[in-house]
Amino acid sequence: MNDKETMLVQKISDGTVIDHVSAGKALSVLRLLGNPQNREGVTVALVMNVGSSKMGRKDILKVEGVELTDDQVQKLALIAPLASVNIIRSYRVLEKKNAVPPKTVRGVLSCTGATCVSVREKDSISSVFTMASSSPLTYRCKYCGRDLNEQEIASQLG
């Protein structure tokens, strides 16, 4: 992190720093994580649209008081496949995790098939998608076999 960023946001003592989020996706990432800022004792700092040598422009999230689980890191990869996750304890990086799109996604995505049982019965069951392709990222509905492409996934989550 360079000085300019340090000026914008203080270092956090305990929590998670999510770096290399595609520019404009920070709020989607928050939503994906279940809006942790609404919970008692959680502070969230967003740095949006900063320059990145790797990505041109990027967003950074600092979530004080929450350590992302592996499950959450996997979900994160659905909309920010380049994201890197740093778990912080006592101002030190305890662990680095790279976002890897999960093989199976439950409940997060919605099928686009109007006749799919996961859509018709959405009050009583969760959707289940399995990865059909990693590049381009494509997920297939377990119930009807329809595919969701990258844009559809991004628009559903963001």
Place this chain on the structure above:
Amino acid sequence: MGRDAWYGRDVLSILDFSRADLELLFDSADSIVDQPVRTKKSLAGKIVATAFFEPSTRTRLSFSAAALKLGADVIDLSPDVSSLLKGESLSDTMRMLDGYADLIAMRHPSEGAALLASEVASVPIVNGGDGSQHHPSQAMLDLFTVKRLKGRIDGLNYAVLGDIRYARSAASFLYGLARYKPGKVSLVSPESLRPRNEVKDTIKKVGLKTEQHDDLESIIADVDVIYMTRIQKERFPDPNEYEKVKGSYRITKGSLANAKKGSIVLHALPRTNELAYEVDSLPNAAYMKQARFGVPVRMALLDLVLGGAKK
């Protein structure tokens, strides 16, 4: 192995079954057809539930008749009752039936409904059609009909005609063929009724090679099995389009004039005007026999899944 492969299993898609599984079913159905008096009441004391959330008298009665012939009792969630349950989730309805029956044969308009039911029910679910891809017992009896009448399934040329987009019988039949080594498999349909991407993907994945044709006439001399579907007017966004294409997918005495000798015409019935009544008297007409095989094939299926004959 053998019968154990069927025992207690859900029957959701024909793709869940190997060629050996299907052969076992067909052998069992053969003996029911050939020696009806020797068929035992192997399911006495069992209860088969039929749950049809979409009207289909033919399939529902065929499951009921099959169960009754094997000595099982049948309880029925009839369409008017199922509409009363509209406020209830499918999961809850299936859990209720799970408590009453040893097997549930169901039909539902939504894709994946049978899979969902199998997740909540502990007893085997037999999919009597859900969405527009899966109708395994229909595909099984269709393949059985080909085997009975032509002596084999391998090496024959097939033409699947009409609505390959919405007709679940057509998609299931193609999936079933993928378990065999058919000759040429031609899909004959108008642009708007060609298979959807997920069906095309599945066909490709299971290794079935198909050719697309616009009309039957150009290939009919080479086709052994003509598999027909209903073309429903309401499937066409533009009624003029329906008027334009319906004739090309209609089978009449005339359209069979150049048909290959010994070729057969299958149709899951009921028919609308795509299959002329004048065809009924031709030797090619196999759909009445096909319809009659519905009960013995479903008997064989219920017997294998409920394991009745093992005792």
